Amino acid sequence: MVAGNRKNELKALFSGGSVATPPVANPAPATVQPPSAPAARAPETKSAEPLPAGEGARTASGAIKAMGLSLGAITREAEEARALRQALVDGERILSLDPALIDSSFVEDRLAIDGPEEEDFLALVESIRENGQQVPILVRPNPAKEGRYQTAYGHRRLRAVARLGLKVKAIVRLLTDDELVLAQGKENAERRNLSFIERATFAAALVARGFDRKLVGEALSVQKSELSRLLQVAEGVPQHIVRAIGPAPKAGRDRWMSLAGLFGSEAATAKSLDEIYSGRFRAADSDQRFQMLFNRLSRRTRPEPARPEELKDAEGRVFARLHRVGRSPRIEFAAGTDPAFVDEAVALLARHYNAFAAKRT
DNA sequence: GACTATTACGCCAACAGGGG
């Protein structure tokens, strides 16, 4: 079921009108395409034939797209208003659906649903509780399961409404896989910035599913070079490690690339496992986790975590160990060492240290 | 509070390799 090359038509889908149309006063021309069959959705706008007259804004899809990238959140409202209007124009109706009937998209994009985002989410829940759901979500019939749906746009709203135990207002539209992916990517780009690794995982999932790179790049709003790196990281860092770390919003491309470069050897994998199961790792937040693992793996310049050097007496018995770990090397006397010896050793060290320091200065 | 260092990120250009 690989989604082939339908880039042209899908480009039109969400990017075409996304920003161009102001949120007001667009008396949606009656000439717009009729509610269309699944794949037969609006042909690309750049060929410009079926364009409704008086829509001067849609001349250069490139420029439009560029705008869309920068306008971010502001765009969102406009976009949703537009989508809604368009739906009405297309004769699509808004239905009330049971959230339980709606599956999430087939490609997961987020690594964790917690953290600071949760606050926003609760705010959204409150808002809906008080004012109701103002904007419908966009879903498509789930091609795999009769009678069920899949979210294209409005994951958060869906979750919020579901939490309130209400029915969700949704526009049902026949979307191709490509269109669904683009919608999802677009929603992400506009709404919450996905972290580097989230985008990487998302991209890799899409590629693995057979979408071609052009489309994936478009869905994520990245160019090929960036996509290449995203995939490199997704490839390089084992999935379970990524999951253990989480979204790490502050870790960007460079550091993830470096981390990916540290994997490959058995030793690295073992080390990383050891790290992610440690107590302090679990207790840390996602960014800290990244850093901890990164530190752990980049310490490989010193092959082994440097076993302590053993100091032995004439008969080969270990009477002390020297640990050169970290910035604070330390000497550890063997259990049962004569306290008098310890005193002597300390005195000796003190003398030598003074002499040493004097030489240095 | 001003300055500096670090990091993230988007972008470009050069390059490599595989078809046609």
Place this chain on the structure above:
DNA sequence: CCCCTGTTGGCGTAATAGTC
């Protein structure tokens, strides 16, 4: 041979953290 796609190095800018 050129074209297309993907990879890599690197640059400039902006945001953030750290330092005095």
